[in-house]
Amino acid sequence: GIWDVFRHTKKPFVASHSNARALCGHARNLTDEMIRALAERGGVAGINYCAAFLGSWEKGEPKRSLISDMAAHMKHMKMVGGIGCIGLGSDFDGIMSELEMDGPDKLPHLEEAMRREGFTTSEIEAVFHGNVLRVYREILG
Template sequence: MKVVDLHCDTMAELWYSQWDNKKPMELEKNSLHVDLEKLRKGDYLLQNFAIFVNLGRNLDPFESALSQIDIFYREMEKNKEKIRAVKTYEDIETNIQEGKICAMLTVEEGAVCKGKLSFLRILYQLGVRMMTLTWNFENELGFPNLRSKSSQSKYEYEFEKGLGLKKKGIEFLIEMERLGIIVDVSHLSDEGFYDVLQYTKKPFVASHSNARALCRHPRNLTDDMIRKLAQRGGVIGLNYSPNFLEEGETEEDCHSSVALMASHARHITNIGGIECLALGSDFDGIEGKLEMKNCSMLPLLLEALEKEGFKHSQIEAIFYKNVLHLYKELLI
């Protein structure tokens, strides 16, 4: 079955392999969760490649993003007979007809723009079509969903009021919608989520988030968020990370299994409907005990969804059709 994945960190890993003076890795074949060989085995139609910048490394965020974009396009050129970048829905249709895997550029960390709308417009011209407003740090646009703990439990957090989007973040929302850059609320604070709901008109996504009702990780979505995102016509990418799927005393206690993914899928679709769910692996940004060890193993998830009672047409919707429907509407 065809696969569309809303989020992976593979390009960042390729870049960091050069930055950290390791042996440089390539997209064709590597030791990561995602490479071309594994994508072909997994029957991928489209992979979103996130340009990810960790502000904690004290690198210039815009320059770092440009360096990763340079790697992205060099890899596309080297492998143009197998994979091709897409910017519009028409590009996706062309790649499908020609048997090419689609690659779409996204950004994980709105701080790459350094608060400048001109930088956002440059990223659009370079092919970026989706962006999270934050990662795990406060930035010029708003606040992430990392809050102070209210108890010794790993999963109990204070909901700090007023830490949503800043004025600059709202300006970015308006410009992103005008340009055609899809707003991604994964990593954004709870109040920021509702700010997005208030200040946007188009569908938006949570590219790699699960259900907080099943696992109290602060990055997961509440039922109300799932419902409202679905009502807007957006999609939620199922995250494969162990600590987004189950609770444990430590992260090492958590497992990533396809059965747990199927449980989150059932809950999300019960709340928001089948049309709101997609895949957002977070491959090459996650670690731990993974039953699906790389992107070639998606048939395991298909089987788990069948066991959960999903029909074939519903699994097709989750695996690729829901995202394609969204992209047909938003990629202009």
């Protein structure tokens, strides 16, 4: 798991499909402790668009991935680890649930939802591309 990655590297890394476990209890989501540790290392969590990682549903209830849920996970991660630890982990081609944001053409809708949650223009740019680019530049040189 993620703690093994922390033990084996001192560099930042990208947890590419990871949301906040405090908002959705899926085992692959990150606890607040994990988010803080990732942020301290300079790493980034790529928000997963899949409904199973965004919310909780009753058995048999259809799962729908909502942009507002994505923004809520980002807001939580920002409060826990700061803006520098948040990125996008779309996985458009591998999600089996219904997506409100089903392609890159919907990114303006995510931007609007983030603004409603209090994100600034520079924070949105960091989440959309800046944070992951920073990590890749540090790792790849």
